[in-house]
Amino acid sequence: MQKADLIVGLQWGDEGKGKIVDNLAQKYDYVCRFAGGHNAGHTIVTEGKKYALHLVPSGVLNKDAINIVGNGVVLSPKDFIKELEQFDDIEGRIYISDKAHLLLPYHAQIDQAKERLKGDKAIGTTGKGIGPAYGDKITRVGHRVGELHNPKKLCEDILSYFEINKPIFDAMGVEVPDGGELLKELEFYSQKLSPFITDTTLMVWDALDGEKRVLLEGAQGTMLDIDHGTYPYVTSSTTISAGACSGLGIAPHTIGEVIGIAKAYCTRVGNGPFPSEDFGKEGEYLRKKGKEFGTTTGRPRRCGWFDAVAMKHAVRLNGVSNISLMKLDVLDGLEEIKVCVAYEIDGKEIDYVPYTLEGAKPVYKSFKGWQKTEGVREFANLPQEAQDYILELEKLCGAKIGIISTSPDRDDTIIRS
Ligand code: GDP
Ligand code: IMO
Ligand code: MG
Numbered sequence: 403m404q405k406a407d408l409i410v411g412l413q414w415g416d417e418g419k420g421k422i423v424d425n426l427a428q429k430y431d432y433v434c435r436f437a438g439g440h441n442a443g444h445t446i447v448t449e450g451k452k453y454a455l456h457l458v459p460s461g462v463l464n465k466d467a468i469n470i471v472g473n474g475v476v477l478s479p480k481d482f483i484k485e486l487e488q489f490d491d492i493e494g495r496i497y498i499s500d501k502a503h504l505l506l507p508y509h510a511q512i513d514q515a516k517e518r519l520k521g522d523k524a525i526g527t528t529g530k531g532i533g534p535a536y537g538d539k540i541t542r543v544g545h546r547v548g549e550l551h552n553p554k555k556l557c558e559d560i561l562s563y564f565e566i567n568k569p570i571f572d573a574m575g576v577e578v579p580d581g582g583e584l585l586k587e588l589e590f591y592s593q594k595l596s597p598f599i600t601d602t603t604l605m606v607w608d609a610l611d612g613e614k615r616v617l618l619e620g621a622q623g624t625m626l627d628i629d630h631g632t633y634p635y636v637t638s639s640t641t642i643s644a645g646a647c648s649g650l651g652i653a654p655h656t657i658g659e660v661i662g663i664a665k666a667y668c669t670r671v672g673n674g675p676f677p678s679e680d681f682g683k684e685g686e687y688l689r690k691k692g693k694e695f696g697t698t699t700g701r702p703r704r705c706g707w708f709d710a711v712a713m714k715h716a717v718r719l720n721g722v723s724n725i726s727l728m729k730l731d732v733l734d735g736l737e738e739i740k741v742c743v744a745y746e747i748d749g750k751e752i753d754y755v756p757y758t759l760e761g762a763k764p765v766y767k768s769f770k771g772w773q774k775t776e777g778v779r780e781f782a783n784l785p786q787e788a789q790d791y792i793l794e795l796e797k798l799c800g801a802k803i804g805i806i807s808t809s810p811d812r813d814d815t816i817i818r819s
Contacts, residue, residue, distance in 0.1 A: 403610050403611060403613075403656065404609075404610050404611075404612075404613045404614060404615065404616065405610070405656055405657060405658030405659075405661075406434075406606070406610060406616035406617070406646075406652060406656055406657055406658060407426075407430075407615075407616070407617050407618065407657075407658045407659045407661065407771070408617075408618040408620070408643050408646050408657055408658075408660045408661065409422060409423050409426070409617065409618065409619050409620055409661050409663060410620040410624065410642060410643050410646075410661070410663065410720050410722070411621070411622055411623030411624060411626075411641065411662075411663050412472075412623060412624050412643070412663060412664040412713060412716040412717070412720070412722070412725070413548060413619055413623045413624070413625055413664055413665060413668055413669070413670075413675070413712065413713075413716070414621045414623050414625045414626055414664040414668070414669065414670035414671070415442075415621075415623040415670075415671070416443070416623075416665075416669055416671065416694075416696070416697070416703065417623060417663040417664055417665050417787035418446055418665060418726070418728030418729060418807060419460070419619065419620065419621070419663045420444030420445050420446045420455060420460045421445070421446060421447070421728070421807060421810065421812065421815075422726050422728075422805065422807070423444070423459070423460035423617065423619045424446045424448065424460050424461070424463055424600065424812060425812055425815060426657060426661075427460065427461035427464040427467050427617060428462070428464050429615065430461065430464075430467055430605070430607050430615045430616065430617040431466070431467060431470075431609065431614040431615050431616065432461075432467060432468045432469075432470060432605075432614055432615070432616040433459040433460065433461025433462075433464075433467050433469050433617045433619055434459065434469070434470040434471075434472055434602075434606060434616065434617070434618050434619060434650055435457070435459045435470070435471050435472055435619050435621065435727060435752075436472045436475070436618055436620065436645055436646045436649030436650045437472075437474045437475060437620060437621055437622070437623030437639040437640060437641055437645045437649045438473045438475060438476070438532070438620075438622050438637065438639050438647075439456075439457065439476040439477065439478060439480075439505050439530060439531075439532050439535065440457050440478050440481045440485075440505075440530050440698070440746075441456075441527070441528040441530050441621075441622070441637060441698060442455075442456055442457070442531045442621035442622060442698070443455075443456055443696060443697025443698035444456070444460050444621075444697070445697050445810070446460060446463060447810040447811055447812070448463060448719045448744060448811070448812045453488065453618070454697050455485065456481060456485055456698065457471060457475070457477060457478070457481060457485055458471075458482070458485050458486065458635065458791065459471065459496075459619050460497065460619055461617065461619070462489060462492075462495070462496070462686055465491070465495075467495070468496075468497070468605075468609075469494060469495060469496040469497070470496075470497050470498075470499070470605060470606065471496070471497070471498040471502060471602070472499050472602055472606075472649045472651070473499040473500060473501035473502050473602070473603065473642070473649060473650065473651060474502070474504065474639065474645060474648060474649020474650065475499070475502045475503075475649070475731055476502065476503045476504070476531075476532060476535040476536060476539070476639075477492065477498060477502045477503070477504060477505060477547055478504075478505040478506070478507040478530070478531070478803045479504065479506075479550070479591035479594070479595055480507065480591070480631055481530075481710065482498075482595070483591070483594050483595070486675050491578055495596075496583070496598055497510075497599075497600050497602050497605060498547055498595065498598045498599050498600070498602070499547065499548060499597055499599075499601070499602040499603070500547050500548030500599050500601060500602075501546055501547070501548065501601075501603075502546065502547045503535055503536070503538070503539045503544045503546055503547070503750065504535070504544070504545045504546065504547060504549070504550075505530070505531050505532070505535035506531075506535075506545075506560070506698070507531075507579075508531075508534075508564075508571075508576060508577075508579065509530075509531030509532075509534040509535045509538070509575075510521045510529060510530055510533065510534075511529035511531075511576045511577065512534040512571075512574060512576055512783055513527055513529055513530065513531045513532065514529045514559065515575055516533070516534075516574070519574070521556055521658040524638075524673060525634060525635055525672060525673055525674070526635070526671070526672030526673035526674070527637075527672065528672075528696075528698050528699050529699070530698070532639075533637075533638045533639050534560050535638075536638035536639060537638070537795065539626050542787075545559065545560065545565060545598055547595070548599065549564035550588065550591055550592040550595055550596070550755070551593075551596070551599070553585060553588035553589045553592045554585065556588055557581065557584050557585040557588050560579070560584060561579075561581055561584070562659060562757070564578045564579070566726065568610055570589055587813065590600075594793075602650070602651075603650065603651030603652075606650055606652055606679060607651075607652070608725075610652070610656055618646045618650065618657075620641060620642075620643070620645070620646065622637050622639070622641040623641060623716075624641060624642050624712075624715075624716040624719055624720060625670075625712055625716070627639075627640060627641045627642050627645075627719075628641075628643055629735075630642060630715075630719055632674045632675050632758070634674075634761055635672065635673055635674020635675070636674075641675070642716075642719050642720050643657065643660050643719075643720040643721055650734065651678075657721075659721055659723050659724060660721050660722050660723050660724075661722070661723070661724050661725070661726055661804075661805075662716060662717060662720055662722035662725045662726070662768075662801065663724075663725075663726045663728060663735075664713060664716075664725055664726070664727055664728065665689055665692075665708075665727075665728045665729045665731055665732075666708060666727050666728065666729055666730045666732065666791075667705065667706065667707055667708050667729070667732065667733060668705070668706045668708055668709050668712075668718075669688075669692070669694050669703040669704060669706070670703065670704045670706075671696050671699070671701050671702075671703045671704065672701075675758070675759035675760050675762065675766045676704055676706060676740040676759075677709065677712075677745055677759055677762040677763065678706040678707040678708070678709045678740075678741060678764045678766075679704050679705070679706040680705060680707060681705040685704075685705045685706060685734065686705075686733060687690070687736065688705040688706075688733075689702060690702065690733075691732045691735075692705070692729055692732040707739070707740040707741060707742055707764070707766065708740075708741045708742065708795065709741075709742040709764070710741050710742060710743050710795065710798035710799055711742060711743065711744060711745060711753055711754065711755060712742075712755055713795075713798070713799040714753075714754075714798065714799050714800055715754065715801050717756040717800050717801045718800075722728050722801045723801070723802075724801065724802055724803075724804040724805070725796075725799065725801050725802065725803045725805075726803075726804065726805035726806075726807065727792060727795070727803045727805070727807070728807040729807060730775045730784075730788060730792075730806055730807065730808055731775050731776035731777070731808045731809055733771065733772075733775075733788075733791075734772065734773060734774050734775055734776055735771070735773065735774075736771040737753055737770075737771045738768055738769070738770070738771055739768070739769040739770075739771050739791060740766040740767070740768055740769070741766065741767050741794075741795070741798065742764040742765065742766055743765055743766065743767045743770065743798060744764075744765035745759070745762035745763065745764065745765065746762070746763040746764075746765055747761060747762050747763070748761075751765060764789050767794075769787070769791050769794070770787045770789070771787065772784075772785035772786075772787040772788045773785065775808050776808055776809055776814075777808055777809050777814050778808045778814075778816065779808070779813070779814060779815065779816055780816060781806065781816050781818055784806075784816075792806065802818075803818070804817070804818050805817055805818070806818070
């Protein structure tokens with residue numbers, strides 16, 4: 403049986419997963435999203451045109467690939483329908499799991515209300531309703547995409563959920579939806595999405611049994627994983643490779659290569675510990691040069707140096723066989739480049755990710771900078787200092803760097819293996 407290859411983010415998201423999935427998708431028959439929702443923002447640049455994808459898998463630009471939104475995703479019908487409008491030939495090329503959970507407008511209202519009430523303890527969520535939608539799933543009061551086949555019953559169930567939770571929602575200032583309007587909205591979603599809803603688990607099994615090439619696309623990043631990230635400053639899903647099994651319904655032994663995506667430096671959007679954050683002019687340089695502003699919320703991303711300790715942790719957690727190192731060109735022109743190789747916590751130096759990264763100070767190793775890598779497509783054509791940097795990162799992280807990206811463009815990519 404064919405094995406499915408997996409793409410996963412190794413840092414705090416926005417590593418450049420979209421570019422690599424798009425790039426590799428040309429060689430795959432199926433591209434399947436397994437976690438997250440429209441908190442994700444994957445940017446793809448091809449032939450000078452820029453696409454921002456949130457729920458639609460990044461394989462969509464390969465006209466021959468079938469795209470699957472797995473059961474592990476929380477799906478906002480409203481946002482999904484809007485996103486599909488960018489493509490005119492989508493029917494038969496995208497399917498949604500009937501077991502994926504619905505993310506409805508009230509989830510976003512609850513998310514935003516909770517963040518407001520938390521004040522300076524806010525997580526800095528995207529405000530899209532991700533936490534409340536996964537919360538409803540886990541506490542078994544959520545609704546699945548398959549329920550859109552019977553909008554009337556779904557509407558009644560949602561109204562009764564509001565009835566039960568009214569005191570809580572009133573306290574948070576969350577509006578109870580009007581029954582008539584809600585039904586109309588659900589009927590619209592049902593009519594628009596019915597052609598796409600199916601049992602995607604069976605589809606993926608059939609694809610693997612039929613020797614099709616399947617690519618699994620992660621969202622967010624390892625350090626945002628609900629169990630292994632910087633809790634509570636994380637997202638609400640299993641972002642690591644294990645999430646692909648539950649989020650699509652496939653067995654661990656059917657996973658083939660695990661390709662981890664990492665930037666040549668580090669960013670984080672939202673609150674929470676980020677030991678190698680640079681608050682000075684280099685951080686600002688990376689933000690400007692790397693255009694580090696969120697695809698989903700437009701927020702400026704916090705920027706800093708490559709964290710080799712967190713990377714080693716991510717390589718192990720995901721079983722990464724190959725790293726794609728992105729945005730190397732953003733480091734062009736810097737005199738000195740730093741890499742975090744240990745943390746200092748309470749006066750002690752450690753080289754692993756502990757229970758919490760609160761208060762962890764970075765211990766840096768310094769590298770000599772270089773002038774230009776932008777647009778380079780062969781490893782041997784990179785400046786010697788950039789080659790040295792990459793070879794040292796491989797040693798520090800314990801995985802091979804097989805792909806190096808030197809611009810947003812699909813073709814500015816070095817393939818080493
Ligand atoms: P994702 O969420 O992991 O898919 O990443 P995002 O799309 O949120 O952020 C990555 C950004 O970096 C996008 O704007 C890409 O177009 C851009 N990008 C990807 N690879 C490169 C690269 O090698 N160099 C530069 N300069 N930009 C890149
Ligand atoms: P992609 O797939 C970067 C962050 C939010 C916040 C935390 C929780 O584009 O890499 P949530 O709305 O999920 O409850 O917010 O997670 N976050 C991301 N950061 N890239 C993402 O996705 C993210 N998705 C969520 O900023 O800190
Ligand atoms: Mg992103």
